[in-house]
Amino acid sequence: MRKVICILCALVLLTGCVERKYIERLGIITVIGYDLLEEGFLEGTLIFFQFDPNANSVSQIITSRANSAKGIRQDANLKSSKQLVSGQLRLAVFGSKLAEKGVMRVTDTLARDAAVSDLLYMTIAEEDAKAILSSNKMEDAADIGNYLNSMIRKNIRNEVLPYSTLHQFQHDYYDLGRDPILPMLNLEDGKPVLRHLALMQDDRLVGKLPVKKGFYLKLIESRFEAGHLEVGLPREKFKEYFKSDRNHEDIDQMFVTFDEIKSKSKLELISPESLEFRVNITLEGRILEISDDLKIQDPKVVKLLEEEFASLIEKEIESVVEVFKENQVDPIGFGQLYNSKRPLKEKGEWREMIPDISVDAQVKTRIVRHGIIK
Amino acid sequence: MRRSVQKKKKPSDLFPCTIEELKKQLSTMLQDSPDLNFSTYTLGQKRVIVFYFTYQINKEQLHRSILDTLLASQDKTWDAKMIQNEVPLASSTLHDKLVSVAKELIQGGVGIYVEEDDQPITYYIPEQARRAVSRAENESLVLGPQIAFTESMVTNLNIIRWRLDTPEFKTEKLIIGKEIPTEVRIAYLTNIANEDLINTVRQRLEDLDVNDVMDSNVVAQLIEDRSTSIFPQLLTTELPDRFCNSLINGKVGIMVDKSPTVLITPATLFSFLESTEDIYFRWNIGTFLRIMRLAAMFLSILLTPIYVAALSFHVEVIPSSLLVSLGQSRANVPFPPVFEALLLELLIELLREAGARLPTKVGQTMGIVGGIVLGQAAVKAGFTSNILIIIVALSALASFTAPSYMMGGAIRVIRFPMIVLSGLWGLLGIFLGLSFLIIHLLKVSSLGTPYLSPLYPFHFADLDNSIIRLPWSRANRRPTVNETKKPVKFSQKEAKKKRDIDE
Numbered sequence: 001m002r003k004v005i006c007i008l009c010a011l012v013l014l015t016g017c018v019e020r021k022y023i024e025r026l027g028i029i030t031v032i033g034y035d036l037l038e039e040g041f042l043e044g045t046l047i048f049f050q051f052d053p054n055a056n057s058v059s060q061i062i063t064s065r066a067n068s069a070k071g072i073r074q075d076a077n078l079k080s081s082k083q084l085v086s087g088q089l090r091l092a093v094f095g096s097k098l099a100e101k102g103v104m105r106v107t108d109t110l111a112r113d114a115a116v117s118d119l120l121y122m123t124i125a126e127e128d129a130k131a132i133l134s135s136n137k138m139e140d141a142a143d144i145g146n147y148l149n150s151m152i153r154k155n156i157r158n159e160v161l162p163y164s165t166l167h168q169f170q171h172d173y174y175d176l177g178r179d180p181i182l183p184m185l186n187l188e189d190g191k192p193v194l195r196h197l198a199l200m201q202d203d204r205l206v207g208k209l210p211v212k213k214g215f216y217l218k219l220i221e222s223r224f225e226a227g228h229l230e231v232g233l234p235r236e237k238f239k240e241y242f243k244s245d246r247n248h249e250d251i252d253q254m255f256v257t258f259d260e261i262k263s264k265s266k267l268e269l270i271s272p273e274s275l276e277f278r279v280n281i282t283l284e285g286r287i288l289e290i291s292d293d294l295k296i297q298d299p300k301v302v303k304l305l306e307e308e309f310a311s312l313i314e315k316e317i318e319s320v321v322e323v324f325k326e327n328q329v330d331p332i333g334f335g336q337l338y339n340s341k342r343p344l345k346e347k348g349e350w351r352e353m354i355p356d357i358s359v360d361a362q363v364k365t366r367i368v369r370h371g372i373i374k
Numbered sequence: 375m376r377r378s379v380q381k382k383k384k385p386s387d388l389f390p391c392t393i394e395e396l397k398k399q400l401s402t403m404l405q406d407s408p409d410l411n412f413s414t415y416t417l418g419q420k421r422v423i424v425f426y427f428t429y430q431i432n433k434e435q436l437h438r439s440i441l442d443t444l445l446a447s448q449d450k451t452w453d454a455k456m457i458q459n460e461v462p463l464a465s466s467t468l469h470d471k472l473v474s475v476a477k478e479l480i481q482g483g484v485g486i487y488v489e490e491d492d493q494p495i496t497y498y499i500p501e502q503a504r505r506a507v508s509r510a511e512n513e514s515l516v517l518g519p520q521i522a523f524t525e526s527m528v529t530n531l532n533i534i535r536w537r538l539d540t541p542e543f544k545t546e547k548l549i550i551g552k553e554i555p556t557e558v559r560i561a562y563l564t565n566i567a568n569e570d571l572i573n574t575v576r577q578r579l580e581d582l583d584v585n586d587v588m589d590s591n592v593v594a595q596l597i598e599d600r601s602t603s604i605f606p607q608l609l610t611t612e613l614p615d616r617f618c619n620s621l622i623n624g625k626v627g628i629m630v631d632k633s634p635t636v637l638i639t640p641a642t643l644f645s646f647l648e649s650t651e652d653i654y655f656r657w658n659i660g661t662f663l664r665i666m667r668l669a670a671m672f673l674s675i676l677l678t679p680i681y682v683a684a685l686s687f688h689v690e691v692i693p694s695s696l697l698v699s700l701g702q703s704r705a706n707v708p709f710p711p712v713f714e715a716l717l718l719e720l721l722i723e724l725l726r727e728a729g730a731r732l733p734t735k736v737g738q739t740m741g742i743v744g745g746i747v748l749g750q751a752a753v754k755a756g757f758t759s760n761i762l763i764i765i766v767a768l769s770a771l772a773s774f775t776a777p778s779y780m781m782g783g784a785i786r787v788i789r790f791p792m793i794v795l796s797g798l799w800g801l802l803g804i805f806l807g808l809s810f811l812i813i814h815l816l817k818v819s820s821l822g823t824p825y826l827s828p829l830y831p832f833h834f835a836d837l838d839n840s841i842i843r844l845p846w847s848r849a850n851r852r853p854t855v856n857e858t859k860k861p862v863k864f865s866q867k868e869a870k871k872k873r874d875i876d877e
Contacts, residue, residue, distance in 0.1 A: 018799050022711065023685045024704045028697065051701035053756075058698055087690035088697060115690055142698070149694075 024051050027060065027082035031145035033129030034069070034106050035095035041065050042098070042106070044072030045133045047145040050082045059143030063130060069109045087115040090149050092122050092166070093129040093185060099198065099205035104173070107203070111170055118167040121152050124198040124205055126186040137191035148192060152183060155194060159218060159225070160211065162197065162331070173203060177335020177350045181217070184208065199329045202347065207327040209320070216313070216320045219263055220279050220361075221332050228259035228288065233308045235292070241301045243293045254292045256305070258285035260368075269337045275357040277334055281313070283363065287370040296370045310363040317361040328354045388472060390490045393423045396472075400425065403476045410479075417444065418451030426484040432501040436484055439463050440497060444486075452488050454495045465498040504529065512779060513613050517654035522612045527557060527631040530614075534561070537618045542566070545629070548579050550593070554586040558593065561627040568624065568857045574821050575626050575639060590630040594637050599819050604787060606780040607820040609641040616650045623839075624858030640823035642855065643815060644840040646781035647671065652843055660843040668841065670772035674785050675811075677769045678715050679796035679804050681762060685711040687800030703759035712797025714758050718766045719789060721748065726770070726786075827855040 033045035043065050049058045064075035077084050092110065094103045103122075110116050125132050133144060141147035155161040161183045172180040180203070184196040196208040197217075209217070218224055232253035263283040270276040287296070287305075295301055324330060328351055335350040344350050388399060397412055404410055412425045422444065426436070443461045444452065458466050467483075469475045475485050475494055482500020507529060510522035523530045531545070545559040560575055578597040587593055594608040595601065608628075611617055612635050617627055620638045628637040638645075647667045652660035684691050685704060692700060707714055725744035729737045749767075753760045769789065776782040788811065795803035818825040828836030836853050838844040847869040852858045 012798075015799075018687055018802070020686055020710070021689060022704075023689060023692075023701050024707070026689060028689055028701070030694070049698060049701060051705035053706045058702065085689055087688070088692070088694060090694060117690070 021083070021085060025083060026050070027080050027084040028088045029073075029084055029086045030088055031091045031093065031133060031148060032072075032086070032089060033093040033095065033125070033133045034072075034098050034103075035129050036098035036101060037065070041067065042069065042072060043130065044069070044076065045093075045130045046072070046076050046084065047133060047143065048080075048082075048084060049088075050080070057143070059145065061133065069106045085115065086113065089116050089120050091145065091152065092120060093132055093148075094122070094124050095129040096124060096126055096205060097128075099124045099200075102203040104203040107166065107169060110166060116166075118165065118170075120166045121149065121156075122164055122166055122169050122182050123148075123152060124182050124184050126184050126196065126208075131187060132185050132192045135187060135190055135192055137189075144192075148185070151192075151194065155183075160214065161194065162214060162218065172331075175333070175336060176344045176347060177330065177337075177339045178333040179329045179331050181331035183211070199324070199327050199331065201327070201329055201351065206329060207323070209323055213316070213320050213323075216316045217332060219281055219283070219313070220265055220267060220317060220359075222265065224261060224263040224265075224283075228257060229261060229285070230255060230257045231309065231312055232256075233305070233312060237304065237308060238292070238294060238301070241295045241298060241304075243295050254290065254294075256287060256291070256309070257289040258309075259288045261285040267332075267334075267337060269334075269341055270360075272338060272341045275338070275353060276360065277337070277357060278360045278362065279317070281361065281363045283310075283313070283365045284368050285309075285365065286368050302367050302370065306365045306367055309367075310365045313363045313365070314361045317359070317363075321357075321359045325355045325357065330354055334359075389470070389492055389494065393421055393487070393489050396423065396487055396494075397425075399472055400476065400479075403472060404479070415445065418449055420451055421489045422452055423487050423489070424484065425479070425487075427479055427482075430480070430482040430500060431484055432482075432499045435463070435499040439499075440484060440486070454486075454488060454491050454493045457486055457488075457495050461497065463497050463499065467496050467498070468493040469496060502526065507533065510612055513611060513616075513649075513777060515613075515649070515651050515654075517651050519613070519615045521614055523614060523617075523634050523636060525632050525634050527559065527629060530629060530636070531559070533614045534618060537614055538563070538621065543621070546576065548576075550579065550582050551584060551586040556587045557631040558587070559629040561621065561629055563621050563624075566622070566624045566852070566858050566860055567626055568859065571626055571640065571821065571857070575628065578821070579628070587630065590628065590633040590635050590637050593628060593630050597821075599821065600817075603814065603818050604784050605643070605815070605818060605825070606646065606778070606784065607641060607818065607825070609638040609645055609778065610635045610780060611638060612636075613650060619650065619653070624852050624856035640820040640856070641825075642820065642823065642827050642840065643825050644668075644828075646778040647776060648840070649777035657843045657845045664841060664843065667775050667777075670775045671785055674769040674772035675788055675792060676804065676808075677765050677772075678719060678762075678789060679792040679807075680801075681765050682711045682715045682793055683796040683800040683804055686797065691801075700759075700761055703761045706756035707759050708756065710797070711762075712793060714762060715766070715793050715797075716790070718752075718758050718762055719793065721752075722766055722770045723786065823855055828853075 027048040027050045029046050029048040031047040035043040037043050043063060046062045046064070048060055048062070050060055051058060062076045062079050064072050064079060066072045066075045073084055073086065094106070107122070110120070111118070135144060138144045138147035141150065152161065156163055162181050164182045169180045169182070172178050180200050182198045182200065183194055184198045185192050186195045194211055196210055197214050198205050199207040199209055215229055232255050235252050235254045238254060261283060263281055266280045268278045270278050290296070330350065334357055335344065338344070338350065388395065393414060401410060407427070409428050410425065411428050412423055414421055414423045424440065439462050454468055458468070467478065470493060475496060478496045478498065479485060481498070482502070483496040483498045485494050485496045487494040504526040505524055507521055507524055509520045521533060523533065535543070540563070542563045542565045543561070544564050545561045548558045548560065549555045550558050558579060560572065560579065562572055582596055584596065591610055594606070594610060598607040600607065617636050617638060621627055625638050625640065628639065648664065652663050655663065685700065704711070709717070725740065728744070729740050732740055749763050752758045753763060773782050773785045776785060792804060792807045795807045799806065815826050816830060824831060827833065828840055833854050835851050836855055838849055838851070839853060843849070848866065850863045850866045850869065852861055852863060854861060
């Protein structure tokens, strides 16, 4: 018994204590922005919470420079009374200059830091990250970090943006035959907004895709169960079914908004030699709004709508794939499919093949309901 | 001369003797008690002495049965046999020795001695101060019987017999305590309770070598398996319905005279979290209540330590929506979280203790002063953060949901080492403490029955009536952990049959 007590005491006394981090003595970084400066320096913009009884605002912003991501925190510590910790980091913004050179330099250290959550969102700024984080137009959010974070989270939940966490980024980066895709932040009248998706070759930014086109990307890639879509269908085809003349003759498109879209997709590699892919998509949706006064009760109209909608989606998918081919990127993972049939040796190998792929989209749509009011 | 020879042979045996001699000897033996009353009557040719402790006997019985009979005819010459025959009382004893007479007097007897007779006679007509049967105060219920046990074993047995009127109900009488003997009864149903269990209980009680027993709680501590544990290993209750329900399920009860609580064994951890009210409620509500109490126990042990750990070591685990409010409430506090938490927990414990010790009238005011005024002032003064007040109050409330006051106390005490551990090593410390606790609970047993049953060893059927409660038509098994003689109460098939009038 005495031996056990001795050992227990030794265990307690010799281990000492874990490093204490009292919350009120910390500066808790929530958003961090990285920019590349001319001389090869990294510039970090840190938004963090600090808690003082007399402070008006808990949110603070600090800019610091260093050669490495961790160095930025060291440097920032010289500018703050609080100890800066990255345990609550929720969002990382990369400046376009840094992104063009490759973000892996920074994300690697984020991923290896156990305190940093793997579920942190990654975004790319169309200009400088600093400009976006310094913006003070943030609606009624507590601070800019909060605003950006909830904006991105909401749009990912609504399936407008692809799932762009650090974890997903790393996964796509290390996977053979697949590239990451990240949302892009831009300033509109000084307010950060989402307009584009960043197309990446590995970790390098090479092009942009409008956020709206991101829908088609998701459609190919996976099941889809939310969101809504606004499409313009050619007016010409529906001419005979118009009910009244309150139709807008001057526009040659009829706009239809769908919501409650549910889709299933199946991507197949038909021939590994000729790099032919086929994607079968079945899609259900509800019509929410039509810009013209259409005889929607007529089953023929619904049928026509479904057909037009399907062909439109097919066309859009082709155009999106065209963009991917031009930029030699593969955010959908055609290469993964190829890799499973013909194993790839390295990432570059697939990159050379991307311009030669062809994708045949087969879309079936079904309009489940049209107009709840009627 | 003959008498003196006899005296030398057997010094305690002085009968036959004169009345004066008896008086003297008895008074010396009973420490010259001023309450010892002697009345001498001359009846027929002989003097008769009646003696008793004035406060120990029922005066009415003395007058009506004994004195009336003796004094009815002045000419009769009495002897012990005659008295025994004529006095209309059942509990007469003839004594050879004065010591046994004295013992009987202490317990509430009346002694009668006819001068120069061979034996004095005593009648047992005790009058004990006892309170009336009243409502349960400590284990109060909303539904179900409100009656509670009292300090008197006779009353308690009366209540139990009323509830369990079956010849299978058996009690075994034991006397414990060398200097001050106390009556202890082992109670069980002969057709249900496990023999080994009864033997264990009997043996543990018989082997007790103590001078006196204060209360049933003391008996529980004397016979339990592991006296170093913080957890109670025998269930104490003041509710007859709970006691009887346990006996019906194959447990064994121990009743101690002079104690208003009885013991039930074997007890498992979950039996301390059961209330009879779960049984009176509908089964689904009962299940909810039981699971809620179990969750409350964990909450009570873990909530404050997690707060301390998160705020001292692991900023990462705080949900971002709570971060700002937690940080701002902490910003004013001058102490580290572990001291802040210990301080507030101590405050709550002090309040509880003060409330329990103070007279009821003052106790209520204490609650208001302590709870509202102190809490408000502590936050205003920057003494503690208001979020911690909520957490501490929640965990205190949760600990009070344990139906057993004993178990509630154990849970409250465990919290303190857990807070210290979390202050030293954060979440690691909490898990160290929890592991220690779980290992300990696995090793504890209650008279040989595993404490964590039915979780370990796992008995699926026993989950009913421990963690959950099934509808009555399905609850047809007695707990296997009690190893009863009749494990099945009724056929489930029969119970499911619908017997409508038109069938």
